[in-house]
Amino acid sequence: xxxxxxxSTIADSLGLSTATVSLAxxxxxxxxxxxxxKIKDQARALGYIYNxxxxxxxxxxxxxxxxxxxxxxxPFYGEILKAIESELDRSRQTFILSNHYDSVEKQRNxxxxxxQLGGDGVIMxxxxxxxxxxxxxxxxxxxxxxxxxxSMEGLALPTYRGDDxxxxxxxxxxxxxxxxxxxxxxxxxxxxxxxxxxxQGYVNALRKAGIEVDPELRIPGPRTKQGGFExxxxxxxxxxxxxxxxxxxxxxAIGLMNGVSRAGFVPGxxxxxxxxxDLEEASIATPSLTTVWNGQAEVGRLAxxxxxxxxxxxxxxxxxxxxxxxxxxxxxxxxxxHRD
Amino acid sequence: xxxxxxxSTIADSLGLSTATVSLAxxxxxxxxxxxxxKIKDQARALGYIYNxxxxxxxxxxxxxxxxxxxxxxxPFYGEILKAIESELDRSRQTFILSNHYDSVEKQRNxxxxxxQLGGDGVIMxxxxxxxxxxxxxxxxxxxxxxxxxxSMEGLALPTYRGDDxxxxxxxxxxxxxxxxxxxxxxxxxxxxxxxxxxxQGYVNALRKAGIEVDPELRIPGPRTKQGGFExxxxxxxxxxxxxxxxxxxxxxAIGLMNGVSRAGFVPGxxxxxxxxxDLEEASIATPSLTTVWNGQAEVGRLAxxxxxxxxxxxxxxxxxxxxxxxxxxxxxxxxxxHRD
DNA sequence: CTGAAAGCGCTTACAG
DNA sequence: CTGAAAGCGCTTACAG
Numbered sequence: 001x002x003x004x005x006x007x008s009t010i011a012d013s014l015g016l017s018t019a020t021v022s023l024a025x026x027x028x029x030x031x032x033x034x035x036x037x038k039i040k041d042q043a044r045a046l047g048y049i050y051n052x053x054x055x056x057x058x059x060x061x062x063x064x065x066x067x068x069x070x071x072x073x074x075p076f077y078g079e080i081l082k083a084i085e086s087e088l089d090r091s092r093q094t095f096i097l098s099n100h101y102d103s104v105e106k107q108r109n110x111x112x113x114x115x116q117l118g119g120d121g122v123i124m125x126x127x128x129x130x131x132x133x134x135x136x137x138x139x140x141x142x143x144x145x146x147x148x149x150x151s152m153e154g155l156a157l158p159t160y161r162g163d164d165x166x167x168x169x170x171x172x173x174x175x176x177x178x179x180x181x182x183x184x185x186x187x188x189x190x191x192x193x194x195x196x197x198x199x200q201g202y203v204n205a206l207r208k209a210g211i212e213v214d215p216e217l218r219i220p221g222p223r224t225k226q227g228g229f230e231x232x233x234x235x236x237x238x239x240x241x242x243x244x245x246x247x248x249x250x251x252x253a254i255g256l257m258n259g260v261s262r263a264g265f266v267p268g269x270x271x272x273x274x275x276x277x278d279l280e281e282a283s284i285a286t287p288s289l290t291t292v293w294n295g296q297a298e299v300g301r302l303a304x305x306x307x308x309x310x311x312x313x314x315x316x317x318x319x320x321x322x323x324x325x326x327x328x329x330x331x332x333x334x335x336x337x338h339r340d
Numbered sequence: 341x342x343x344x345x346x347x348s349t350i351a352d353s354l355g356l357s358t359a360t361v362s363l364a365x366x367x368x369x370x371x372x373x374x375x376x377x378k379i380k381d382q383a384r385a386l387g388y389i390y391n392x393x394x395x396x397x398x399x400x401x402x403x404x405x406x407x408x409x410x411x412x413x414x415p416f417y418g419e420i421l422k423a424i425e426s427e428l429d430r431s432r433q434t435f436i437l438s439n440h441y442d443s444v445e446k447q448r449n450x451x452x453x454x455x456q457l458g459g460d461g462v463i464m465x466x467x468x469x470x471x472x473x474x475x476x477x478x479x480x481x482x483x484x485x486x487x488x489x490x491s492m493e494g495l496a497l498p499t500y501r502g503d504d505x506x507x508x509x510x511x512x513x514x515x516x517x518x519x520x521x522x523x524x525x526x527x528x529x530x531x532x533x534x535x536x537x538x539x540q541g542y543v544n545a546l547r548k549a550g551i552e553v554d555p556e557l558r559i560p561g562p563r564t565k566q567g568g569f570e571x572x573x574x575x576x577x578x579x580x581x582x583x584x585x586x587x588x589x590x591x592x593a594i595g596l597m598n599g600v601s602r603a604g605f606v607p608g609x610x611x612x613x614x615x616x617x618d619l620e621e622a623s624i625a626t627p628s629l630t631t632v633w634n635g636q637a638e639v640g641r642l643a644x645x646x647x648x649x650x651x652x653x654x655x656x657x658x659x660x661x662x663x664x665x666x667x668x669x670x671x672x673x674x675x676x677x678h679r680d
Numbered sequence: 681c682t683g684a685a686a687g688c689g690c691t692t693a694c695a696g
Numbered sequence: 697c698t699g700a701a702a703g704c705g706c707t708t709a710c711a712g
Contacts, residue, residue, distance in 0.1 A: 007691095099425070360682055
């Protein structure tokens with residue numbers, strides 16, 4: 001590796017000052033056009049690499065934005081991240097991604113690392129049980145935070161997520177409309193705001209239809225295909241014999257469909273299954289999955305936009321921004337057919 | 341946000357020098373134990389945040405490692421990334437992730453950004469058509485690069501990936517052993533080293549069994565479920581009526597199984613399908629997928645390990661490290677059954 | 681065991 | 697339109 005090229009290398013080689021070179025490379029109108037071109041050519045010729053650490057130490061702006069979610073391998077978050085990425089790319093921000101796997105400690109480490117790197121802001125889907133202090137650590141050190149997908153009680157931070165209560169009630173009503181009366185709710189946890197909201201939406205819809213809510217029909221579990229797949233055994237051995245399942249998300253729904261298929265039932269005919277999120281995968285599942293569009297791309301885009309605006313100095317009001325979910329009816333649900 | 345706390349704030353408040361504070365916080369034995377504890381307590385009390393930009397400007401070590409792959413949402417890369425993450429976590433390195441979506445320009449931007457941030461090293465799965473200069477840009481500026489999943493001609497960089505030629509021949513031989521003679525190869529491209537190697541493995545296996553290679557049976561396409569799903573139409577309308585498909589990867593295989601199911605064929609009985617990678621999902625697909633274990637976790641772990649060793653000053657030999665794939669036989673393949 | 685001082689590579693008033 | 701100088705917050709020889 002050759003001698004390190006820096007501003008002063010360029011300046012010396014052209015008989016100029018580092019101030020002029022610095023301004024020229026950032027297209028300042030203070031520098032004469034001719035000088036600017038000469039400087040840029042020289043920078044290119046020498047293979048100059050801008051040192052952002054040095055610049056950011058001076059300006060206290062790093063161009064780094066952190067994003068931390070439960071699991072980037074989960075396509076639900078993947079679709080949000082893709083939207084964030086394309087929005088941030090446009091303003092040439094670097095984004096640092098991390099999973100917290102619902103470990104409060106991992107999340108805190110990430111926030112601290114980001115602060116150490118001088119991160120300009122953070123977009124996060126808070127880990128289960130996050131202490132408000134950990135999130136406020138960012139804000140208190142001048143690094144604004146935006147929440148996605150999950151909210152946190154008692155924090156007045158901008159939050160972007162789907163309206164879960166409403167969304168799940170859409171799915172539940174759809175099944176009730178098809179004649180189903182014994183409807184299980186499969187997957188997920190009640191430890192997040194999302195979880196409580198979804199269960200509430202399910203309960204609301206049943207009550208409104210005059211159907212008694214049986215807590216035995218709530219089968220919690222991992223929010224993954226594997227989770228849904230394994231839940232099939234419990235689902236099929238419930239004494240009340242449910243004819244339909246409202247699943248936590250598309251992954252659980254696809255897993256559950258695989259599980260009940262193995263046991264000889266045909267999803268969509270023998271047992272109706274709804275998903276949640278409308279992942280790209282939902283429409284190519286077999287049978288194609290009836291689900292609830294949850295606006296992942298919208299959530300990501302709006303959250304990124306809000307952060308960029310905040311960094312640009314706008315003073316938008318904080319608070320909750322709910323995306324309105326929509327029903328997507330496909331082949332995994334159908335009229336009731338009693339099991340026996 | 342309160343007054344920024346820095347080393348000198350702590351030093352002044354205790355009547356010490358910044359040198360002593362700096363050494364104490366990094367557990368230098370040069371500082372008396374008592375002084376060290378006093379300093380650490382004070383740092384905590386004041387809410388001190390270490391400024392890595394300043395430190396790294398001075399030491400020219402950033403603790404940042406970049407990872408860039410085609411698409412982090414693809415579970416194949418996801419499984420590699422998970423392994424890299426857990427290996428890097430252990431040595432408290434921050435890792436910056438990016439997709440290049442096979443855009444050479446995006447990849448180059450990423451490498452430049454990483455250099456600007458003072459990245460210590462980069463792990464990459466090179467974009468299709470990457471010019472060697474772009475990768476050497478990293479090396480030439482003192483940022484070592486490790487290649488994963490794909491190799492590049494004419495670059496003597498450490499490379500970790502599966503043995504694709506051998507792996508695909510395992511899958512092809514398995515199908516031949518079940519009596520299949522008309523075997524399509526579905527999905528993927530021949531523009532990557534991986535692609536050429538896989539096609540070669542397929543061709544080799546057919547030739548060795550005395551089966552003529554028909555180029556019409558090669559159906560290239562996106563390496564996604566959607567790609568496999570859409571390929572089903574082509575697959576089913578081939579004049580030679582293949583009874584089996586060797587798929588590029590598990591995603592394509594699952595998509596293809598969904599596609600042929602829609603057309604009324606039962607995968608595993610009417611049409612045999614093999615995947616590649618052995619993703620977590622393969623075993624819960626319906627039918628469960630016969631596939632080739634491709635050692636993603638191994639690739640990630642070894643690549644991260646190699647980079648860390650290199651940064652620690654070891655001079656390991658560069659070059660190719662091939663992981664030996666293994667067959668995983670499940671329900672999606674079976675004895676030939678002629679279509680008519 | 682602790683301190684004074686230089687320097688990492690930028691940017692930004694300020695002067696001219 | 698260009699330059700001299702200070703300073704961002706650390707770490708590292710070097711002295712004592």
